[in-house]
Amino acid sequence: MRSVFSSAVIALAGLSVASAFSSFGAISKNAAFAPRASSTGLHMGQVDEALDKFAVKGKIRNIGVIAHVDHGKTTLVDALIRQTGVFRDDAQANEAGVRVMDSDDQERERGITILAKNLAVMRNGFKINIMDTPGHADFGGEVERVLNMCDGVLLVVDSVEGPKPQTRFVLDKALRKGLKVLVVVNKIDRPAARPDWVVDKVFDLFVELDASDEQTDFTTVFASGILGKAGDDHEHLQDDMGPLFDAVLRAIDPPVIGSVEPQDLQCLISNIDYDNFKGKMGIARITAGSVKAGQPVQLVHPDKPNRTGKIGSLFVFDNLGKKEVEEAKAGEIIMFAGIDAIEIGDTLVTNIVGATPATYLPPIAVELPTVRMTLGVNKSPLAGREGKFLTSRMIRERLIKECDRNVALRMAETDSADRYEVSGRGQLHLTVLIENMRREGFELEVGPPSVIFTMNEETGKMEEPWESVEVRVPEEYMGSVVDLFNQRKGELQDMGIEDGAEAMSVVKYLIPTRGMLGLRSNLLTATRGTALIDSVFDSYKPKISEVIQGRDKGSLLAFADGSVTPFGIEGAQDRGKMFISPQIDVYKGMIVGIHQRPGDLEVNVCRTKALTNMRSANKGITVGISPPLEQTLDGCVEYIAADEILEVTPSKMRMAKNPALWGKKNK
Numbered sequence: 001m002r003s004v005f006s007s008a009v010i011a012l013a014g015l016s017v018a019s020a021f022s023s024f025g026a027i028s029k030n031a032a033f034a035p036r037a038s039s040t041g042l043h044m045g046q047v048d049e050a051l052d053k054f055a056v057k058g059k060i061r062n063i064g065v066i067a068h069v070d071h072g073k074t075t076l077v078d079a080l081i082r083q084t085g086v087f088r089d090d091a092q093a094n095e096a097g098v099r100v101m102d103s104d105d106q107e108r109e110r111g112i113t114i115l116a117k118n119l120a121v122m123r124n125g126f127k128i129n130i131m132d133t134p135g136h137a138d139f140g141g142e143v144e145r146v147l148n149m150c151d152g153v154l155l156v157v158d159s160v161e162g163p164k165p166q167t168r169f170v171l172d173k174a175l176r177k178g179l180k181v182l183v184v185v186n187k188i189d190r191p192a193a194r195p196d197w198v199v200d201k202v203f204d205l206f207v208e209l210d211a212s213d214e215q216t217d218f219t220t221v222f223a224s225g226i227l228g229k230a231g232d233d234h235e236h237l238q239d240d241m242g243p244l245f246d247a248v249l250r251a252i253d254p255p256v257i258g259s260v261e262p263q264d265l266q267c268l269i270s271n272i273d274y275d276n277f278k279g280k281m282g283i284a285r286i287t288a289g290s291v292k293a294g295q296p297v298q299l300v301h302p303d304k305p306n307r308t309g310k311i312g313s314l315f316v317f318d319n320l321g322k323k324e325v326e327e328a329k330a331g332e333i334i335m336f337a338g339i340d341a342i343e344i345g346d347t348l349v350t351n352i353v354g355a356t357p358a359t360y361l362p363p364i365a366v367e368l369p370t371v372r373m374t375l376g377v378n379k380s381p382l383a384g385r386e387g388k389f390l391t392s393r394m395i396r397e398r399l400i401k402e403c404d405r406n407v408a409l410r411m412a413e414t415d416s417a418d419r420y421e422v423s424g425r426g427q428l429h430l431t432v433l434i435e436n437m438r439r440e441g442f443e444l445e446v447g448p449p450s451v452i453f454t455m456n457e458e459t460g461k462m463e464e465p466w467e468s469v470e471v472r473v474p475e476e477y478m479g480s481v482v483d484l485f486n487q488r489k490g491e492l493q494d495m496g497i498e499d500g501a502e503a504m505s506v507v508k509y510l511i512p513t514r515g516m517l518g519l520r521s522n523l524l525t526a527t528r529g530t531a532l533i534d535s536v537f538d539s540y541k542p543k544i545s546e547v548i549q550g551r552d553k554g555s556l557l558a559f560a561d562g563s564v565t566p567f568g569i570e571g572a573q574d575r576g577k578m579f580i581s582p583q584i585d586v587y588k589g590m591i592v593g594i595h596q597r598p599g600d601l602e603v604n605v606c607r608t609k610a611l612t613n614m615r616s617a618n619k620g621i622t623v624g625i626s627p628p629l630e631q632t633l634d635g636c637v638e639y640i641a642a643d644e645i646l647e648v649t650p651s652k653m654r655m656a657k658n659p660a661l662w663g664k665k666n667k
Helices: 003-011 018-028 042-057 073-082 092-095 105-110 137-148 165-176 195-208 242-249 392-406 427-440 475-487 518-524 566-575 633-639 661-666
Strands: 061-067 117-123 126-132 152-158 180-186 220-224 229-233 236-238 266-275 279-290 289-290 296-301 302-309 315-316 321-323 327-329 332-336 347-350 371-377 410-413 417-423 445-448 462-473 491-497 504-511 532-542 555-558 576-578 591-595 601-603 644-648 653-658
Touching: 018 591, 061 073, 061 165, 073 117, 073 126, 073 180, 105 427, 117 315, 117 417, 126 137, 126 242, 126 445, 137 165, 137 266, 137 279, 137 427, 137 532, 152 165, 152 195, 152 242, 152 566, 165 180, 165 195, 165 462, 165 532, 180 242, 220 236, 220 242, 229 633, 266 332, 266 392, 315 327, 321 532, 371 392, 371 427, 371 532, 392 410, 392 417, 392 427, 417 427, 427 445, 427 633, 462 475, 475 491, 475 504, 475 518, 518 532, 518 633, 555 653, 566 576, 566 591, 591 601, 591 653, 633 644, 633 653, 653 661
Parallel strands: 061 126, 061 152, 152 180, 180 220, 555 601
Antiparallel strands: 117 126, 220 229, 229 236, 266 279, 266 347, 279 332, 289 327, 296 302, 296 347, 315 321, 315 332, 371 417, 371 445, 410 417, 445 644, 462 504, 462 532, 491 504, 555 591, 576 591, 644 653
8 A cells, every 4th residue: 555655755755744644645535646656766665664754753752741849740750651661570660669760869868850861661652752850940951951852741730739930930931932731730649639720720820921822722631640540530530641641642742853864964962961981972852854873973053163073872762771773863862972072052963975964953042040159179177088089170170071961050260270160040059069079079168159140231230130939838937937038138929828728828029049048947947847938030130239138146166176075065055056076176267056146256165174183072963965956068058158168078068267258367
């Protein structure tokens, strides 16, 4: 039967899948088109190959999974993985554990997704390329670059909370790219679930974001990722994720492809990975054309010179790993090695002799950083005791390597040769980088976070970033929350009681990013850990002239170098809360605790008890030492003020006064 359509295949080469097959249907009804393969100049094998190209295109779906943090996105992807035969048996599935996609140590410890990841599953003969993305606002750059490889997205929304600030951010990015959206109301098994209310709120959000009529007419699936169930009706769920798979194949269109000819190759690099044996590897979706292993190619970018090379190894994603192939065609997502000069945002085009290469695709546009910190060589008196990477050259190379794959991160030189300025989307964005470097064996001196101001060319005024913050808290703590936001120059947007069984109070503020630095820990302290805080970048607004109140208490500083003694802590703990334990080495100017009053105070925590031959009646009665406050990297970064620094080593974190600002006058 294929010979019947031989003429049509050649005539329709370059049309989309849908238009091609509809044309075939029309041709088959027309008796004037008799089977004449010889008239096309092609033999039957070439005709079969052309038809196979059209068949393959319609068998692929490229989808991204987007959501607000902690709405069950990665758990949902886990359920999809387990129900597509990725694991050999139950034993292998149990060995993989839960949240398979969160493979990074920090992701498992923090309970969030940090890096976007690719996988591919097969369902009823269709290949579904899935891209799992972070839900936290600080890692929005991962979402922006991943959307370039998608034809549609799964918008995962909690069945109780509904759309949140980051839901709005990621949905806006998807709608601007013209992607189709499949809404998944997740955690439908929660007792307080209110699916109808959530769907209404999602629809309202689509309207607010000016979605097209086609996008607003979205398909909705109800699911429970942890139970592995889904359904078109929240009251009648099936025992597997079949309805969600069916909805993906039905609601998300296959890739729209103009050509599969090698000379038309267009491939936008959206991610970079590293392999210990193959080196730098690019991840991209083939927009047009095809590529083969060993093919000469070039990288083009509107702001960079062209670079040439040859594809070494070519892979496509297969389950949780990758599979080496000889050729890949338009619509597929590939990973390739062999070109070390590759960068995110480059376009891969052909460099075959005699072929005219295609033009470049628009580079990936990401939001600008809003927060910056300085990272430099550790110069404290205790430096060099633990770390393997200590020099400025090693730190610089590591930061450059990170900027290659983290498109939202920026690095700049400073006036000092051993210190670098690193800018990112938020404090968490930067502390994740610092924690990774610490675990790799780096010793660092970290400066306090500060916001990035910009000059508005139209108004000539300095502007600063503002964030939209939503806090859910029990009603008895609402007064404390409002007081803290008022101290940080926040502007109240909305306040009320949340509907549902949990009945939490909700308050929404617009607040300068400067005011958010250090506020999160204060909110948790004031509400005894019950506050649920969500924030996302809102916009740049004119800089506030008033001083934003920061920390209201000073620090306890070590009076001299030495080893901490129990007797020294006994005398110092009356002055505030301590960060240290006995037998720890300290140095002059090191922060050993929080003063109970404003202003800093030096205390001698190395003092030893005088030894005499006099015996007293109360000998042996001791005051006792209070346990020290737990120190985390995020907590330390929030704590340090403008004249303080954080020393980070593989096993310890020490805060101290900045010697350049404090040490000279205290010698």
